[in-house]
Amino acid sequence: MNSSQQDKTDVQRRDPAPSRLAYKAHRLWLTPVFRAFLRVGLPVFAVLMATGWYLANPTNRYAIGEKLTNVKRSVQERPEFLVKLMAVEGATPVVDNAVRQILPIDFPISSFDLDLERMRVEIMKLDVIEDADLRIRPGGVLEVALTERQPVILWRHGGVIDMLDAGGHRVASLLDRSARSDLPLITGEGAADAVPEARAILSTAGPLRSELRGLIRVGERRWDVVLKSDQRIQLPADNPVAAFEQVIALHQAQDLIGRDLVVIDMRNPQRPTLRLGETAMNELRRINGVEIEEVSQ
Template sequence: MQQVKSEAFLAGARLVDPRALPAPIRISRNRLRNRFVRAWVLHGRVIRRSMLAAALVVGSTIIFETREPLGFALGTLGQVAQGQIAQAGLAIGEISISGQSLTSDQAIFDALGVEPHTSTLAFDVEAARQRIAELPAISSVSVRKTLPGDVSVVVTEKSPIARWRVDGITFLIDGAGIQIGEDGGAYANLPLVIGDGAANDAQVMIHALDANARLKDGLVAISRIADRRWDLIYDTGLRVQLPEQGVAQALHKLVNYQSEYQLLDRDLSVIDLRVDTLVAVRLNKTEDADKS
C-alpha cells in the first residue's frame, strides 16, 4: 500500500464545522441491549426472582396437565422393564413356604404379591413380609429372596388356646380372643367355648379351670350366658351354672363337693352355684330341686 505523506494530506485538507457533520446512526439493536444491561444491573435480583416464579408456574402447569399420561407411561415402562428382566432369567420361579398349619398356602401366596412376570430384583421383601404378618394366625414371618429367582417364606403361627363355636362354625382363637383359623378337627383337645362374647373372656375362664383340673373330666363345653357368666356342660348332660362374680370361689367349692359327695357323678341335670351361700341341684328324672 502506498504511503501518503502528511504534507500532501494536509495540503488538501479544509476546515469543517462539526455541527455540519452528519448525525451518527444509532442501531436500535444496540439501544435495546443497552437498556437490558442497565435494567439487569439495577434490578437483576427482582428479574431473576420473577423468572424463577414464572418457570415454576409453567413447570407445575405442564406436570399437572400431563400427570395421567405420564403416570401411565411410567407404569408401562416399568412393566416392560420388569418383563425384560424376567425374560433375562431373573423371574421369580420357586417359592417355598414353611411353618404354616392354620394359614393356607394360597393366603400367604396372595400376600406375597408375586405376579407372573415379577422379577427377583423388583420384588419388595419388606412389603411382602408386612402383608403376611397381617394375616390373623401369623405371629412372626421372615421373607428372603435368592438370585436368580427363589423366594422363601418361614412363618411362626400363634398358638390357639380354645375352640369357639358360633353360628354353627367352630373357630380357633388365641389368648386375645381373635379368630386365627377354622377348626378342622386337629385341635379337639382344646376347650370348646360357645355363645356370643365367649371368645373375649375365654382365657380367664380356661385359667380358672386349669387351677381346678378335677373339674375338666368329662367337660365338653363352656357356655357363655348373656355375655355375663358361664355354664359348664358335661358329657352326661349335666350343666353347672356359675355366678357372674366370684367364679374362682364357686369352682373351688365345686371341687370340694366333688371330693366329699361325688356331686358331678350323680344323676343330676343342673347344679346351680349362682348364689354364694346356696347350692341348688335338679335331678334328671324329676323337676324338684333339692338343696344342700
C-alpha cells in the first residue's frame, strides 16, 4: 500500500465529532449555574474555608475581639459622645436629691453606656413621680424631666398619714397632720380607692367647709362626714353628693348644724333621721314630762 492510500485510510477512520467527555464538559460550561459557581461560589467557598481555618485558632479569635473592642471604645469615648453632667428639671429639692441617689452616675461617661429606659424605670419607682422623660442634650448633658404627683388629700390608715393625688395614688407620707393642714383628711378601709368621690363630696361643702374635720369610709361602700363639733353626717352609698347637698340646704334654711344634734342620718335620703345630743334629749324629756303631768291633771 502506497502512502497516498494510507493517508486516505486514516482520513476515513478519523471521526470529526468531539468525544463524549469533551461534549459533556462543553455542555456543563454552557450552564449558567456552573459558570456562576466558578466565578463566585468557588472563590467565596475558598475565602470561607480560609476564614474558618484562621478563626479555629483561639488566639486569633481573641486578637480579633480585642481589636474590635478597642475600636469600639475609641469611638464611644470621643468627646462628642461624653456626658458630663445631669440636669433634673421639674422636681422639688427633695425629689431632685432622691433621683440623684437612685442614679449614682460617675461623670463623665459615654452616652453609649447609659441605658435611658432602665434609668426611667428606676425613677418611676418613686411614688411621687407621675412621669419621667430622659434624653441627652447637646453639650453632654443628661436631662431628666420629671412630672411630680400633686397631693390633694390625706389618708390616715394604720397610724400612718399618706398624701394622695387626685387618682388616689400615694405621693408621700407625713409624720404630722399639721404639716399639710391645708389638705382634707379621709380615713377608713378602702378610702384611697374612692378619692374622686370623696373630693366630689368635699367640693360641695360650701358653708360647711370650715366646719369639716374629714371623711370616714364605712364598709368600703359609703362615707360619713365628720364635723369639728363631733357631729356626723351619714351619707348613702348611692349618690352621696346629692344627700350632702340636701343637708347643706337644710342647714342654710334652719341652721341644722347649729342645733344640738349628734348624727344626721341620710342613708335613706327619703327619710332623714336626726339623733339628738344629750342636752336636747334631756330638754325633750323635760318637755314631755310636763305635758304628761298637765294631761293627768
